[in-house]
Amino acid sequence: MTTADSHNGRRLTARGAKTRARIVAAATDLMYVQGVGATTLDEVLAASGVSKSQLYHHFDGKDALVRAVIDHVGERVIEREREALGRVSTIRGLRRWRDALVQNNAVRHGAYGCALGSLASEVSDQDALARQALSQLFTEWQGLLAAVLRRLQDGGALPPEASIDQLATGLMAALQGGYMLAQTARDVTPMATSIDMALAYIESLSER
Amino acid sequence: MRTHFAEVLARESACLAGVTDGAKLAGWRRRVVEELMTPLSPYVLAMRQAGDVPDRADFLDRWRDLIAETVDRLLQSGTTGDTHFSSDQSHRADVDAQKTAVLILAALHGGSTLSQISQDPWPLNAALDLALAPFAATEDNCPIGSMNP
Numbered sequence: 001m002t003t004a005d006s007h008n009g010r011r012l013t014a015r016g017a018k019t020r021a022r023i024v025a026a027a028t029d030l031m032y033v034q035g036v037g038a039t040t041l042d043e044v045l046a047a048s049g050v051s052k053s054q055l056y057h058h059f060d061g062k063d064a065l066v067r068a069v070i071d072h073v074g075e076r077v078i079e080r081e082r083e084a085l086g087r088v089s090t091i092r093g094l095r096r097w098r099d100a101l102v103q104n105n106a107v108r109h110g111a112y113g114c115a116l117g118s119l120a121s122e123v124s125d126q127d128a129l130a131r132q133a134l135s136q137l138f139t140e141w142q143g144l145l146a147a148v149l150r151r152l153q154d155g156g157a158l159p160p161e162a163s164i165d166q167l168a169t170g171l172m173a174a175l176q177g178g179y180m181l182a183q184t185a186r187d188v189t190p191m192a193t194s195i196d197m198a199l200a201y202i203e204s205l206s207e208r
Numbered sequence: 209m210r211t212h213f214a215e216v217l218a219r220e221s222a223c224l225a226g227v228t229d230g231a232k233l234a235g236w237r238r239r240v241v242e243e244l245m246t247p248l249s250p251y252v253l254a255m256r257q258a259g260d261v262p263d264r265a266d267f268l269d270r271w272r273d274l275i276a277e278t279v280d281r282l283l284q285s286g287t288t289g290d291t292h293f294s295s296d297q298s299h300r301a302d303v304d305a306q307k308t309a310v311l312i313l314a315a316l317h318g319g320s321t322l323s324q325i326s327q328d329p330w331p332l333n334a335a336l337d338l339a340l341a342p343f344a345a346t347e348d349n350c351p352i353g354s355m356n357p
Contacts, residue, residue, distance in 0.1 A: 037258065113257070121257050121321050125247060135325045169331050170315070170338030173322055177314025177335070180257060180321075184265045193307050194314035201341055 020058045022048045024068045031069055032115055036122040041065070063127050070123075070130055073115045074137040078144075085144045089151035091203050098199060101175070102192045110182030110191060116141075117176045118183075142168045149202070157206045167202055174198035212254040213267035219250075220271055224278045230343050233282065237336055244320040245329050255320060268313065276309035282343055303342050315339035 012020065026048035030039045041062055045055060059065045084097050105113075112118065116137060123130045146168035152158045158167075178194030227233050243251035254267060283303055319335030 035258070117318070117321065118257065120325050121255075125324065131325050131327075138322060138325065166334045166337060169322065169334035173318035173331060173335030174311060174314050174338065175318065176321055177316065177318030180317045181268060181310070181314055183257065184261060184268055186261070186265075190310050190314065193310045197307055197311035198338060201338055 019050055019054055023050055023055055023058060023065070024072050027065050028069050028072055032112055032118065036066055036119065063130070066123060066127065067130050067133060070119055070133045070137070073119060074133070077116045078137065078140055081141055081144050085148050088148045089155060091152065091157060091199065094148060094199060098195045102188055102195070105179065105182060105191060106188040109186050110179070110188040111186055113183040114176060114179040117179050121180065138172070142172050145171055158202070159205060162205055171198050171202065212250045213263060215250040216254045217267065217270055220274050224274045227278050228281065228285065233340065233343050237340065240316065241329055241332055241336070244316065244332060245323060255317060272309045272313050275312050276305045279308045280305040308342065312339045
């Protein structure tokens with residue numbers, strides 16, 4: 001099996017792809033737990049067990065590695081969210097989506113936050129390419145939420161004049177901000193409150 | 209980091225104390241959006257998930273309390289001035305100042321992150337439109353539920 005290497009466009013051998021994946025997986029874990037800024041390439045080398053020359057064969061440097069981590073995390077999050085939101089068409093379904101996110105985050109007392117949101121809050125002013133990649137991923141995620149809200153609207157649970165994109169963006173901000181508050185408080189409660197308040201507002205629109 | 213926290217709290221304490229109606233709340237909101245869209249402003253630096261966690265937790269608790277006091281004051285004075293909520297009195301009574309403050313702080317936090325990566329104030333404004341809906345302090349006073357400005 002071969003796959004395109006984003007660094008030099010060459011085809012990778014199965015072994016090369018495996019090495020690259022190992023580096024990205026190790027970097028993803030380290031950056032999730034201790035942050036992008038605090039993660040050094042030496043730590044990634046140690047955690048992945050690859051040599052320095054292998055790492056530089058796949059990545060020009062830290063920026064390139066961070067972009068690969070963004071792609072990797074983004075793919076995982078979008079897949080999870082597509083699975084969770086793809087068929088939701090009721091407020092009750094949205095609440096189940098909320099329950100799963102809050103419960104998953106509560107396991108770690110909210111300490112690490114949203115894998116994608118944490119990357120967004122750290123790299124936004126450092127690397128334009130990373131920022132654009134994150135922006136696209138969040139647009140895609142919000143698109144999944146907007147599709148749910150549109151199905152609610154089609155089912156009559158939201159008034160026809162409700163601005164779906166605005167509500168989807170507001171809900172995403174409540175979710176991401178909630179993750180960040182929970183991360184700082186080491187307590188998942190503010191995240192739950194924030195999403196609940198946003199969902200309660202969306203639900204209240206149908207009663208008007 | 210401590211200095212950014214102190215500076216934001218000092219400014220917020222002064223500005224929020226003067227918020228006594230929907231129009232002044234909208235003015236507060238416009239100023240905070242401007243601060244959060246200014247690279248390396250004390251607000252942007254204070255919002256970063258970096259530095260000492262207990263210091264940041266204390267900063268966010270204090271800011272949330274300032275916002276909650278303001279929300280409570282607006283609710284006490286009956287300043288909702290909002291077309292949605294006036295149609296259903298029970299909604300207004302349901303507004304919980306502490307929980308509303310959590311949502312507003314989350315909207316500032318999450319909204320500014322989305323705005324920074326898209327380099328566009330629109331997401332932050334959409335987030336605040338939702339969070340401040342009970343007070344109709346939306347941009348251009350346009351209710352979020354309506355597409356027409």
